[in-house]
Amino acid sequence: MYAIKNKRYWPKISLKMAMFIVIIFICSMLCCSSIFIFVMSERTSGGSLQQPSRTFQPAANTPNTLFENRRKPALKQAVQSSAVNLKLPLVLKGVLASSDSNHSLAILHGPSGQHSYREGEKIADMENVYLQSVKPDEVLIRTPRGTVTLFLNDKLRDTKPPEPLKVKAKREHVKYLMHYLVANPIYKDEKLTGYRFNPRTGSTIYLRTGLIPDEVVMKINGQALDDITTAEKHIEQLESLRDVQLTVLRENQLQNIYINLATIETSLDTESYEEVH
Numbered sequence: 001m002y003a004i005k006n007k008r009y010w011p012k013i014s015l016k017m018a019m020f021i022v023i024i025f026i027c028s029m030l031c032c033s034s035i036f037i038f039v040m041s042e043r044t045s046g047g048s049l050q051q052p053s054r055t056f057q058p059a060a061n062t063p064n065t066l067f068e069n070r071r072k073p074a075l076k077q078a079v080q081s082s083a084v085n086l087k088l089p090l091v092l093k094g095v096l097a098s099s100d101s102n103h104s105l106a107i108l109h110g111p112s113g114q115h116s117y118r119e120g121e122k123i124a125d126m127e128n129v130y131l132q133s134v135k136p137d138e139v140l141i142r143t144p145r146g147t148v149t150l151f152l153n154d155k156l157r158d159t160k161p162p163e164p165l166k167v168k169a170k171r172e173h174v175k176y177l178m179h180y181l182v183a184n185p186i187y188k189d190e191k192l193t194g195y196r197f198n199p200r201t202g203s204t205i206y207l208r209t210g211l212i213p214d215e216v217v218m219k220i221n222g223q224a225l226d227d228i229t230t231a232e233k234h235i236e237q238l239e240s241l242r243d244v245q246l247t248v249l250r251e252n253q254l255q256n257i258y259i260n261l262a263t264i265e266t267s268l269d270t271e272s273y274e275e276v277h
């Protein structure tokens with residue numbers, strides 16, 4: 001009754017109601033917006049998680065596509081470049097293989113004649129051709145077109161089978177040590193200090209004895225080669241000897257080398273016997 005009679009009270013009530021309604025409206029709008037944003041974010045995240053399953057499949061090795069496995073041609077190319085079927089004007093005459101590459105040696109006959117080469121040296125009169133490595137019965141030659149292998153017994157592979165042992169025993173001329181080497185005296189301060197041995201021809205037997213070109217020999221069968229009179233006698237004995245013990249000087253150290261031509265010739269039973277002139 002008081003409110004009805006007092007007309008000033010109604011404006012206050014209507015103002016409060018309006019503010020309350022506005023607050024409720026704003027809160028409801030905020031809630032709806034939050035719910036809408038949450039739903040949209042869930043849909044977006046769900047779609048992005050499924051997308052990789054659709055885009056991952058083309059990465060497989062599919063023929064005639066950009067994702068085709070291209071490693072196999074590369075591997076084939078690498079294998080083909082490692083060995084080249086190339087004919088070189090070189091013949092391997094002898095090898096001296098060592099665990100130390102500085103001591104390995106190969107005797108090659110090429111356009112400029114026969115020469116000795118160490119690993120890494122350029123082949124004479126051949127452009128960009130080098131001796132790459134030396135093995136017991138073959139060498140690798142590096143060329144601009146790839147690596148070429150030369151075998152020690154190439155001639156044997158293209159000829160008739162080796163002679164039987166009985167045929168070899170009937171050879172007219174038995175070879176002695178001096179058939180395979182040349183000995184030159186070495187003097188220091190006008191005093192004989194030893195002899196320098198080198199191969200007489202391109203025979204592989206010299207290298208198979210364990211000697212190398214320019215070998216410095218200090219003793220023969222334990223006898224020092226420091227007196228010209230006795231030294232010449234020991235050198236002459238090599239003309240009738242087929243086995244001997246040599247003491248050589250290598251890297252300032254003395255080493256003994258035992259040579260037996262009969263053993264070397266036996267090891268060559270499966271190879272063609274070289275006639276040395």
